[in-house]
Amino acid sequence: MANAVLRSFLPIFSVIFFLTTINVASAKPFxxxxxxxxLGLKKEKLTHLHFFLHDILTGENPTAVQVASAATTNTSSSFFGSVVVIDDLLTAGPDVKSKTVGRAQGMFAFASQSELSLLMTINYVFTEGKFNGSTISILGRNAVFSGVRELPIVGGSGVFRFARGFALLKTHSFDVQLGNAVVEYDVYVLHY
Incomplete structure (x- = not known):
């Protein structure tokens, strides 16, 4: 009886096997x-961007908000273990009322036990001119008290698809009381 039941399902198994092999055979290669x-890629070019980032921790509409911390963060001289999410304004000049060119969106973590050093993962989302809607992605270490810091560009989108390069950062101003900062960026990006 078991053989009879198995024989009755044999045509169904054959159809399933046949359909599976057709699907596998027509799948795109890995x-x-x-x-x-x-992809429409032409000659690679180098673009220099210059802008200012406004990191606002205080007031009614902060652009940088702490979202996590370790149990020892409050006793750490370097804020080790703290994670901050940002949506910072990017402007053409150092004044917050300068022409807006985009936003810096992402996060940074205080990643050193001995110095004020950040691990930054940020997308620079541009809203101006031919770069409107394009992004540059940065991932790297920012030793905050160094005069000039260098962060690698690890990618991008839109005009900056296949981007690579580096960003030089220097603190333009820092309010010790409030923790608000304006950071000047010189970005050199290779893209198509």
Whole structure:
């Protein structure tokens, strides 16, 4: 009887096996080599961007908010273990009322036990001119009290698709009482 039941399901198993092999055979390959021109990529160029980031921790509408901390963060001289999410304004000049060119959106973590050093993962979202809607992604270490800091560009989107390069940061101003800062950026980005 078991053989009879098995024989009655055999046509169903055959159809399922047949359909599975057709689906596998028609699936796209996992990887293949493509020509850069097939994606519309032309000659690579180097663009220099200069702007100011406004990191506001206080007031009615802060742009940097602490979202996590370790049990020892409050006793740490370097705020080790604190995580801050940002949506900072980017402007053409150092004044917050300067022309807006975008936003810095992402997070940073205080990642050193001995000095004020941040691990930054930030997207610079541009809203101005030919870069409107494009982004640059930065991931790196920011030793806050160094005169000039260098962070790597690890990617981008829109005009900055396939981006790579670096950003030089220097503190333009810092309010010790409030913790608010204005940081000047010189960004050098290779893209197509």
């Amino acid at each position: 990887s293949k080599t493509v020509s850069p021109s097939s």
